[in-house]
Amino acid sequence: FGHIFRRSRGLYITAEDRGRIANILKNWPTRDVAVIVVTDGERILGLGDLGAHGMGIPIGKLSLYTACAGIDPARCLPIMLDLGTENETLLRDELYTGLVRHRLRGQAYDELVEEFVTGVEHLFPGVLIQFEDFATDNAFGLLAKYRDRTCVFNDDIQGTAAVTLAGLHSAGRITGRPLAEQRILLFGAGEAGCGIAGLVTSAMRALGLTEAVARGRCWLFDSKGLVVKARESLKPRKRAFAGEHPPIADLLEAVAALRPTALIGASGQPKTFTEPVLRAMAALNQRPIIFALSNPTSQSECTAEEAYAWTEGRAIFASGSPFSPVEVAGSTVVPGQANNAYIFPGVGLGVVASGARYVSDELFTVAANALAQMTEDRYLHAGTIFPPLTRIREVSHGIATAVAAKAFDSGLAVGKRPDDLSAHVRSMMYEPAYPVYT
Numbered sequence: 001f002g003h004i005f006r007r008s009r010g011l012y013i014t015a016e017d018r019g020r021i022a023n024i025l026k027n028w029p030t031r032d033v034a035v036i037v038v039t040d041g042e043r044i045l046g047l048g049d050l051g052a053h054g055m056g057i058p059i060g061k062l063s064l065y066t067a068c069a070g071i072d073p074a075r076c077l078p079i080m081l082d083l084g085t086e087n088e089t090l091l092r093d094e095l096y097t098g099l100v101r102h103r104l105r106g107q108a109y110d111e112l113v114e115e116f117v118t119g120v121e122h123l124f125p126g127v128l129i130q131f132e133d134f135a136t137d138n139a140f141g142l143l144a145k146y147r148d149r150t151c152v153f154n155d156d157i158q159g160t161a162a163v164t165l166a167g168l169h170s171a172g173r174i175t176g177r178p179l180a181e182q183r184i185l186l187f188g189a190g191e192a193g194c195g196i197a198g199l200v201t202s203a204m205r206a207l208g209l210t211e212a213v214a215r216g217r218c219w220l221f222d223s224k225g226l227v228v229k230a231r232e233s234l235k236p237r238k239r240a241f242a243g244e245h246p247p248i249a250d251l252l253e254a255v256a257a258l259r260p261t262a263l264i265g266a267s268g269q270p271k272t273f274t275e276p277v278l279r280a281m282a283a284l285n286q287r288p289i290i291f292a293l294s295n296p297t298s299q300s301e302c303t304a305e306e307a308y309a310w311t312e313g314r315a316i317f318a319s320g321s322p323f324s325p326v327e328v329a330g331s332t333v334v335p336g337q338a339n340n341a342y343i344f345p346g347v348g349l350g351v352v353a354s355g356a357r358y359v360s361d362e363l364f365t366v367a368a369n370a371l372a373q374m375t376e377d378r379y380l381h382a383g384t385i386f387p388p389l390t391r392i393r394e395v396s397h398g399i400a401t402a403v404a405a406k407a408f409d410s411g412l413a414v415g416k417r418p419d420d421l422s423a424h425v426r427s428m429m430y431e432p433a434y435p436v437y438t
């Protein structure tokens with residue numbers, strides 16, 4: 001992205017702009033902004049710290065808002081917080097377009113982000129802010145700080161959680177075992193893993209389980225092994241899910257001990273769902289749920305072929321990156337892709353259409369339910385637990401309508417609820433077509 005840079009898009013705010021961020025935001029040619037996607041480029045998917053070159057991500061995500069959910073591109077604002085980089089290659093690269101310095105940290109970082117959010121609240125009141133590709137501690141910290149104050153969410157945490165929850169609902173229709181009866185082992189306890197654990201347990205609570213029982217159904221496993229209470233110095237976000245169990249360092253042993261119905265990989269570690277692990281899942285479950293979410297394909301915990309081969313074709317498989325169809329016992333199975341693009345554009349459209357002031361977890365639970373409901377039986381029969389991406393605009397419209405309804409019902413949205421919410425949402429969808437004059 002940096003080396004093919006031709007023209008600037010979006011807004012860049014740098015570590016040197018303290019005290020005048022609102023003035024920079026005023027440079028944007030319109031105040032009619034619906035969605036901002038902002039990153040500091042520290043942890044770009046599969047690529048790491050790209051500094052200012054991470055701007056490709058807000059631009060790309062906003063393109064998906066337009067393509068998938070019809071958010072008017074003129075109302076989309078990509079923002080890069082260029083606060084330095086630890087990427088030595090970029091720091092030495094004379095074509096690097098960003099600030100040549102190590103990253104701003106600590107209080108100075110927090111103050112700059114605070115000035116940014118305050119400026120946005122003032123100049124673009126009601127705008128939806130999506131935090132994207134921040135390093136794990138900043139991602140959780142910023143979400144916790146701002147989620148009850150302004151209209152923000154983090155797609156890496158909450159969007160991932162919702163698409164996974166939708167997958168679990170749909171898989172439950174195949175296994176005949178609804179979400180409340182599933183036992184889930186999350187391999188990887190970062191933004192994705194902790195986000196999934198949080199949303200899945202809140203969905204389980206909504207189904208009538210107590211907090212303690214719901215948490216007991218969701219286990220985390222990270223680079224140090226099973227996340228258990230006995231572990232010292234656990235981050236609060238992991239401690240919340242630490243179970244009462246002796247330490248286990250090996251995934252196969254954890255599978256044998258916990259007997260999960262679903263094994264979900266969000267570790268970034270390829271080939272970790274080994275043949276013994278998948279065979280153990282298949283021995284425990286008639287239809288083992290195996291989600292290998294790590295991206296890109298080369299990082300996937302297992303391939304689609306491995307998931308089917310090592311479970312005698314019985315796995316209900318979904319991945320983060322796309323896999324080609326696989327022949328299983330004479331029929332063709334199309335592996336589902338747990339793509340966040342199923343969720344965040346629709347949630348964004350629902351928030352914009354309702355004027356919701358905050359983005360609650362409930363909106364993501366509703367989005368997950370809506371996505372699962374739109375996954376028709378014919379797709380489940382073909383082994384795919386998500387609808388085809390070719391139907392994404394219809395899916396986003398359905399999610400947005402459900403999210404907007406929830407926003408009105410739960411008091412998140414101010415103003416009068418339109419009589420025909422579905423038509424209202426559709427009327428807000430930008431169509432890339434010129435009017436035909438006759």
Ligand code: NAD
Pocket residue numbers: 045046136156160163187188189190191192193221222223224225265266267268269293294295296299319320321338339340
């Ligand atoms: P993260 O860096 O926040 O978390 C990674 C986690 O994996 C950490 O808890 C770490 O301890 C754990 N881990 C590392 N090595 C391990 C090992 N050997 N064994 C067990 N655990 C190990 O990253 P993240 O944002 O949570 O993303 C994780 C992966 O999930 C990435 O590959 C990303 O591409 C993928 N992801 C997929 C989707 C999707 O499919 N929709 C969405 C978001 C993220």
